[in-house]
Structure formats: C-alpha cells, structure tokens
Amino acid sequence: MSSKKYVYLFEEGRADMKNLLGGKGANLAEMTNIGLPVPPGMIITTEACKEFYVNDRRFPPGMEEQVREKIRVLEEKTGKRFGDPANPLLVSVRSGAPVSMPGMMDTVLNLGLNDETVEGLGRAADRRFAFDCYRRFLNMFGDVVLGIEHAKFERILERYKERRGVALDQELPAEDLEQVVAEYRALIERETGQPFPQDPMEQLFMAIYAVFNSWNNDRAIVYRRINKIPDDLGTAVNIQVMVFGNLGDDCGTGVAFTRDPATGARELYGEYLINAQGEDVVAGIRTPRPISDLKVEMPAVYQQFASICERLEKHYRNMQDIEFTIERSRLYILQTRTGKRTAQAAVKIAVDMVHEGLISKEEAIMRVEPAQLDQLLHRRIDPRGSVKVIAKGLPASPGAASGKVVFDADEAEVLGNQGEKVILVRTETTPDDIHGIVAAQGVLTSRGGMTSHAAVVARGMGKPCVCGCEAIRIDYEAGEFRVNDLVVKKEDVISIDGSTGQVILGEVPLIDPELSPEFLELLQWADEIRTLGVRANADTPEDAAKARAFGAEGIGLTRTEHMFMAPDRLPIVQDMILATTTQERQDALDKLLPMQQGDFYGILKAMEGLPVTIRLLDPPLHEFLPNAEELAVEITRLRLTGGDEEELRKKEELLKKVRVLAEFNPMLGHRGCRLGITFPEVYAMQARAIFQATVQLVKEGVKVFPEVEIPLVGEVRELALLRQLVDEVAEQVMKETGVEFEYSVGTMIEIPRAALLADEIAREADFFSFGTNDLTQTTFGFSRDDAEGKFLHEYVEKKILPENPFIVLDQAGVGKLMKMCVALGRQTKPDLVIGICGEHGGEPSSIEFCHRIGLNYVSCSPFRVPIARLAAAQARVKNC
Ligand code: PEP
Ligand code: MG
Secondary structure, three states: OOOOEEEEHHOOOOOHHHHHHHHHHHHHHHHOOOOOOOOOOOOOOHHHHHHHHOOOOOOOHHHHHHHHHHHHHHHHHEEEEEEEEEOOOEEEEEEEEEOOOOOOEEEEEEOOOOHHHHHHHHHHOOOOHHHHHHHHHHHHHHHHHHOOOOOHHHHHHHHHHHHOOOOOOHHHHHHHHHHHHHHHHHHHHHHOOOOOOOOOHHHHHHHHHHHHHHHHOHHHHHHHHHHHHOOOOOEEEEEEEEEOOOOOOOOEEEEOOOOOOOOOOOOOEEEEEOOOOOOOHHHHHOOOOHHHHHHHHOOHHHHHHHHHHHHHHHHHHHOOEEEEEEOEEEEEEEEEOOOOHHHHHHHHHHHHHOOOOOOOHHHHHOOOOOHHHHHHHEEEEEOOOOOOEEEOOOEEEEEEEEEEEEHHHHHHHHHHHOOOOEEEEOOOOOOOHHHHHHHHHHHEEOOOOOOHHHHHHHHOOOOEEEEOOOOOOEEOOOEEEEEEEEEEEEOOEEEEEOOEEEEEEEEOOOOOOOHHHHHHHHHHHHHHHHOOOOEEEOOOOOHHHHHHHOOOOEEEEEOOOOHHHOOOHHHHHHHHHOOOHHHHHHHHHHHHHHHHHHHHHHHHHHHHOOEEEEEEOOOOHHHHOHHHHHHHHHHHHHHHHEEEEEEEHHHHHHHHHHHHHOOOHHOOOOHHHHHHOOOHHHHHHHHHHHHHHHHHHHOOOOOOOEEEOOOOOOOOOHHHHHHHHHHHHHHHHHHHHHOOOOOOOEEOOOOOOHHHHHHHHOOOOEEEEEEEHHHHHHHOOOOOHHHHHHHHHHHHHOOOOOOOOOOOOOOOHHHHHHHHHHHHHHOOOOOOOOEOOHHHHHHHHHHHHHHHOOOOOEEOHHHHHHHHHHHHHHHHHHHO
C-alpha cells in the first residue's frame, strides 16, 4: 500500500508550501530551485507532525521508509554514506514551523557521528575538529533528544578548560576533546541507563521524534500564546547535509539581514564568527564581528554573499534574514526567511521598496503591523536632560525604559505582575527566559550580538534592548553588576536606551516621539486608501492639538468629567452635588459655567474646522465626593481629640450625604443621561458652556462644529427629553447673542437596549457613537474592574474567550449588536453618522470590523491615531 507523501527533497518543494513544509523548509526548497548553493536535504511535513500527535506520539505509517529512501538520495548526491567510517554522511536536524518561532524548538547538528565515524572524519579532516563535532553532537543530542540537562555537559567541559587555563572551547587540544567525548558518553549512559545509540538511523529517528515533541514544550507553548500562533499548525523537520564552519580559519558561519533590521537602512547588516559552528552566532556565547569585516577578510566570499542577498531580496520582494556557512572558503546558504524588524525599520523598508519599484503602495501598507507602530509612538530619552551613562552596549531594540534591576526571569515575572517596572539583566538570555522578558520593560545583556536571542525576542516584542554590553560584569550570586568601580545592586533603578545602546544610572526624563519622513509618507498613502475616518478622544486643548498633529480628523469623545476633577474645581463640584436647594445648586453651577466655557473654547479652537463630540457628564456623582470610610475615620479622630466642633459637624453632614449617594452598583446606577434627567441644571450648564464658547469662536471667525453627546441612553424618550433641553439652551444662547451657529445632538450607544431599538433612537439623534467599553460590560454582564482583576485571564487561558473583550472587540456578541444597530439606525436615517469611541477604536482587528460594518469613523487616544490610520487603510485593502 503506498502511503501519503510525508517527506520532500528540497528540490520537490516551493516557497508557497509553507503550511506543509514549514517556513524554513519552503524557503530551502525555493532557494535550491533558483540555483543557490544550498546543501542538499529533505523536509518531513507538518502533516506528519500533526498525525504524530493524533497517533499518540507515533510516526505515521510509511514516514520512516520515506526518510530512509531520501537518505539514500542524499548519500548518492554527496558520495558519502550514513555510518560509513571512511566517508560519513552527517546531517543537521532542525524544526521549522509554518510561522517563524526563533529559538523555541530544538536543533541537533552533526548527526551521524559515532565512535567509528568520528575516526573517519578525523582522518578526512582533522582529529581535533572531528572530536569537537562529536562532543557538540553528544551534548545537543543528550540535551534535546535524551532530556539531560545541558549544564551537566557544560560542567564537564568547564573542568577541562579550567585545567588548561583557557577561556574558549577552541583552545582545547584534541586529546582533551577525546576525553570530553568519553565523559559525555559515560554521562549519557549514567543518566539514561543505555549506551549512546551508535546507529545513525536510530539517532535520526530519535531526533525527529524529539523535534516533533518540541512543538509542545513549555517555551514553544508560551511563545505561541504571546504571538497568537495557533497550536495546531505542527512543525516540519528539516534534515540537511552538514557543512562545517569550524574546520579552520578559512571557515565561518554567520547571520545577515539584507537591510538593517533596527533602522531599515539599505545596507547588508549582520555578523559572523570565524571557525565556528551553527548556533554559536545566535547563542550569543562569543561576540561576533560585523559583516563588513568579511569584505576585508574574504573579499570573494563577501561579494558572492552580497549578490545572493540582493537576489533573494528581489526574489521574495522583502527584507531577508539569511544564515550562511563558509566551509573551506566555499559559501553555503542555510536559511532565508523574512527578516524580523523594528517598527522603524518596517516603515522605512516598506516606503523605500515602493520607491525602488519592488512593491505597491497597498503592499507597503500591508507590510507594517499597526500594533508595532506603538514602538514609534513611544517616548524616548530627552537628549537635553543630563544623564549618567555608565556603559554602552549594542543598540539592539529601540526605545527607552527605566526600571529596577533584576537578574532572574522568574523574579522579573513576579515583580512585573505586581506592577513594578523592571529591567532584566543577564549575561545572555535563552528561550527559557521568555516569561521574564515579557514582564520586563527592557533587557540588558553583557554578551551576545544584534542577532542574539535577547535582541531578536525584544525586537519582536517591541521592547528596548541593549546587548553585548561587555563593560558590565554580572555576579548573579551577589545580586549585582559592576562597571569599573561602580556597583549596581538588585532593585537599583537603571535606564536603557535601545536606540543608542546606552545604560544609564537612575530614571531618565523622556520626550514625545516625532514621526520620520517615511512614516509620514506611509500614513499619507494610508489616508489615500482608507475610507474610515479617524478621530481622537481628547479632553484638553493640548491633547486635541497632539491628536491633530497625528492626523486626527476630529474629536470623537471629550469626557467632561475629567474637567470636574481639577483641584480648583472639585470643591465647587462638591457644592453642586451637596446642594440642598435649587438656588444653592445654581450658585455652584454659575461658578462652573465660565470654567467649562473656557475648557470648550480651548478644545474647539484647537480643532478648528473639524467636528468635536462633547459628552455631557457621565459618571455617578459620588465619584466626585470623598471616600466614606476615610471620612468616618476622620470624624472618629475629631471626636476623640475633641477637635473643632464646627468642622466635626460639617464632616458629619458630608458623611451623611456621601452615604445617601453611595450605590450598590454604580456602573449600572445613577449615571449618564439618568443624571441629566434628575439634575437637568447640570446638563443645561454644560450645554450653555459649549454654545457660549461656540459663539465666542464664531465671532472670532473660527469655524467650529460642536456635537453634543448624551451618554448611556437606553430608551428614546430619555434622549428626546434631553435633546429638547439642549436645543432650548442653544436657542436661548443664539437669542441672547444674536449669533447663529451649527451644532448637532447625538448619543452614545453603550446599552444593549439602545442597539436593539436603534431605529427609534435614531429619530432623536443626529449621530451615534459606540461606547464599546460600557457596551462590552453591559452585553457580557461583566463589570470590567472585577472581570479583569478576578476571572477574565482564566477565561482567556481556558479558551472560553479568545481574547480579553475589553481590548479586542467581541465581534460575535458585542459586534452583532453593533451591526444590528447600524442597520436599524440607518433604516430611520440613511445618512446617520456612526462612530466608535470605546478603547477598541484604536485596536487594529476591531478597526477592521468597524470598517466592515460601515462605521464612519473610529476614535482613539491621540497616540494611537497613526495606528488607526494604518489599520483603517489595511481594512480597506483587505476588504475591497
Ligand atoms: C465607553 O463606554 O466605551 C466610553 C467611551 O465611555 P467611558 O469609557 O467613558 O465609559
Ligand atoms: Mg461609557
């Protein structure tokens, strides 16, 4: 019976077979087919991995025979034989998922070595080299396949290095390595109760088994969760003929990007190590040399490499991350993949490639991850401030961060979860540190280059990282690092700047970001493409101006309650709330009116020519009052100490009112339009302030478009009543001033009932704006603070919900209500303007949904406006 095809030779695959062959495998196949110098090999499909899991971790029937068959092909191609002592074939075995997961799964190099073939390799090449390969193989196989702790191998090697008084592995002579090999074999036998397997075929199947298994190791699972990679993709296994970068000084190995992954500059960017193998560069154990040195050291190889890089970039029409090995001055390409890059580089490369004629504007728009832009919109160190730079490393991932020094990933996680800002400081990081990197503000390492684990992972997460900072000497045991005479202890605060490589003592002043010319150009293309409007949520003229500078086309939400909290206003607001007579209340409101008018004047002016939605007071009134428990304590203190009688009486009175206003469930209580109904004077004062500011500006010749918004409406009569109030105030102000002005009145949609009856509500509304923060709370029946604090993370972990619905819009439920609301609303008023101003308005997947259901605009915080502009353009490209 012929079985399914589980194994492909490189020449049988193509770049578009990523799902089946994994990213690495598909690209090896593609490179082979375009004639690049790729050592021959085969790929076991992700399908085989999936069946492996379905079959209780057994290989699917027929797979093993296919592997054997392809090994015979590799033997023919190379003239070498598996297990042949005279001329042994050696292979690497690597994982390769459809989505790149750097360092997350396992690799075994030099497979095929045993006690006999090592002798053959020694004769063919060099004895020291052969035993060096063998001990690396035993170590990797022992660690990855047999599960023996890497440190146990490391300790044996360290002993030999100490005995010789040398620092580097290469300095050990052949006879030491032979003994290391003997000790490694003994270690394996001791740990597993079995001798090290000598049969290369047996080694191979054990290694394949381990790679399949590694798909579900802890760090791979965590990485997939963080990067939202589905668990069911499976990994392919790449088996490739070994080439050696550690045969001597005419050999080497390296990694290069076709453009600078940090800045996007169009120049080869990478690192290499002479006389080194495979993982030495990425592992960050020796600090590698910049690729430009290769131009001098091996000019012919460099030229060939540079032209291959150019070819690969043109072929894939994207920046590539390429691994290479030089064996006796011959260049081999071991891998190419789309290079990971910082946001700054992503933007520059996308824009440059449009100018170079490689890609279209639409493709450029799709090349930049909107969420990644966050990095560019973050603050950086103020160059004018004076800072104490204590050391400098490699600028591995841009941005600045301050935090307490921690030396351990677990500790970073604990402190990070407590809300502390920490900087993870390590000699180097490994994939096992990933949870610590997630929890930290930034990473500092004393070893490793720009392609080390810490650098790659931090760039992927958009966190600042400084690598290879050799000036710092870390002492894990003492919980400190030293730079010359300076000692920095655990929990001391430092800052790092991943754009310059600076390490700074203490916290540093940060400044707002500026947009690069490329970024502005990309956003301009986004504006040409998108149909969805982008506004900002802003409560001050400064924020409004910032939003405008970032390209906001209006204000989608001004929360007026923030204006009530200012220290000079709160006492007046409290007087207003605590008033016992209408007159007392009116007195307080009269004091607030000019202040509010000033607020609205500033915001409307900053947004000249653009619409500004101003929401009338929303939160429950007791939010403006002192805390009842604190007041009670204060009163008890006054009573016990026999304090001022008058003060005591006032406080007792206050406490009584605070208690009267307290609610069992303020989120569902006396707030929003319900306040407007019971205290119409408050809304009338706010409407007056808006319209008087409008008149002031109209008189100054400034064009303004105020939109008065009523929150938390669930029934059309609520809106009708309050709309009438607002219209009356507008009419009065026009009459009093003799100035005509434009305005509109609309409502938030944040209660399911409002969405269900949107056709009725639309009769009274000029616009709708989805308040999806509240709409999510009211649709799920979750109180956000309780849900996020207590159970929501478990819902996400147990996959009850795919995401936190307060961050990523719940399209299935909340989204369904929105869709229904849009249809019903426009049934009554076909041109009804509908936007969103909940936090989802700045989240890319939610923005795409808003585009699809036909909203007019999204509104988000000023710093997210560029992200929203890009996401809106992507939504258009995807849904055209
Ligand atoms: C909302 O509910 O989505 C909203 C924008 O209002 P707030 O967050 O102020 O309740
Ligand atoms: Mg709300």
